[in-house]
Amino acid sequence: MLLAKKALFNPQGDIDVKLGRILGGNPTNLNDFNHMKYPWASQWYRQAMNNFWIPEEINLAQDLKDYQVLEPAQKQAYDKILSFLIFLDSIQTANLPRLTEYITLSEICLCLNIQTFQESVHSQSYSYMLDSIVSPAERMEILYQWKDDEHLLRRNTFIGNLYNEFQEKQDDRTFVKVLMANYILEGIYFYSGFAFFYNLSRQGKMSGSAQEIRYINRDENTHLWLFRNLIRELKTEEPQLFDPKMEEELLNMLKEGVRQEIAWGQYVIGDKIKGLNSTMLADYIQYLGNLRWQSLGYAPYDPAHATEPASMAWVSQYADANLVKTDFFEARSTAYAKSTALVDDL
Numbered sequence: 001m002l003l004a005k006k007a008l009f010n011p012q013g014d015i016d017v018k019l020g021r022i023l024g025g026n027p028t029n030l031n032d033f034n035h036m037k038y039p040w041a042s043q044w045y046r047q048a049m050n051n052f053w054i055p056e057e058i059n060l061a062q063d064l065k066d067y068q069v070l071e072p073a074q075k076q077a078y079d080k081i082l083s084f085l086i087f088l089d090s091i092q093t094a095n096l097p098r099l100t101e102y103i104t105l106s107e108i109c110l111c112l113n114i115q116t117f118q119e120s121v122h123s124q125s126y127s128y129m130l131d132s133i134v135s136p137a138e139r140m141e142i143l144y145q146w147k148d149d150e151h152l153l154r155r156n157t158f159i160g161n162l163y164n165e166f167q168e169k170q171d172d173r174t175f176v177k178v179l180m181a182n183y184i185l186e187g188i189y190f191y192s193g194f195a196f197f198y199n200l201s202r203q204g205k206m207s208g209s210a211q212e213i214r215y216i217n218r219d220e221n222t223h224l225w226l227f228r229n230l231i232r233e234l235k236t237e238e239p240q241l242f243d244p245k246m247e248e249e250l251l252n253m254l255k256e257g258v259r260q261e262i263a264w265g266q267y268v269i270g271d272k273i274k275g276l277n278s279t280m281l282a283d284y285i286q287y288l289g290n291l292r293w294q295s296l297g298y299a300p301y302d303p304a305h306a307t308e309p310a311s312m313a314w315v316s317q318y319a320d321a322n323l324v325k326t327d328f329f330e331a332r333s334t335a336y337a338k339s340t341a342l343v344d345d346l
């Protein structure tokens, strides 16, 4: 078995990057930014640093007004989707450090540390949205809806169990499966929720919330990219782990994730929200499932859903990081100017 909790202080660790391995390596744990086995890890790290953002820089004053006049179905979906997203980002924040205890390549751990920080910021942004839009009592109700709503609880139990499995059983195969669970979470579970927020925004409602979601979406895309690379590189380093039985298990996990996301979309959005319906969502999520499987280097498992449905093309336009408003970056440079002044005062 390759998987083992790595030593922390390890002067006998390997310095030569060629000896570095994702699992079963012998690292010194020194963060050497000039010598990394995988150049993409260095690029990812810099990109993620450049994507830094602060939830409170987005003004939600108009969202407070919009929320009061949302239709009951929109309001209910807004609350339930937020409750689900808060859970996802919170469990990600807690789960990622479990992985880095076993990964023996420092550069991968550095990236996962930044990801963990970003997941914390995402939970903070939902908290800011709730603080701005609803009363403290409603906020508590939304935060913990997942404990009482049976659909929400079922979804969260599925994800929670996949993560718990690695808590209880640390072996090579369980590690591959927990990587896949992360990949599915980053690549499937957020997406009907994201589409819901973008759909409200294209109708001129809750645009501040949609802007928060775009920054989160941009980060989630990089997380997806990170896990895709991690799985692909592990497959190159340890091809024996990806035998036909494992590949079948991974595909079944993905299909189950797709099935659950579609069922969730039907429950929370269904056919009661203007601009979105359950067929559009199902087509979109099936397309994403195929896309995620192809990104891991396999052929589409469902060729009928191998291209983006035209009815959902507006989602990727909304999510496109290049369309993120430039005034955000102006706001950010002001924030940096302020923090420099603070440092000067010390």
Ligand code: ZN
Pocket (backbone or CB within 6 Å): 089, 092, 118, 119, 122, 216, 219, 220
């Ligand atoms: Zn997140």
Ligand code: ZN
Pocket (backbone or CB within 6 Å): 092, 119, 186, 219, 220, 223
């Ligand atoms: Zn993420």
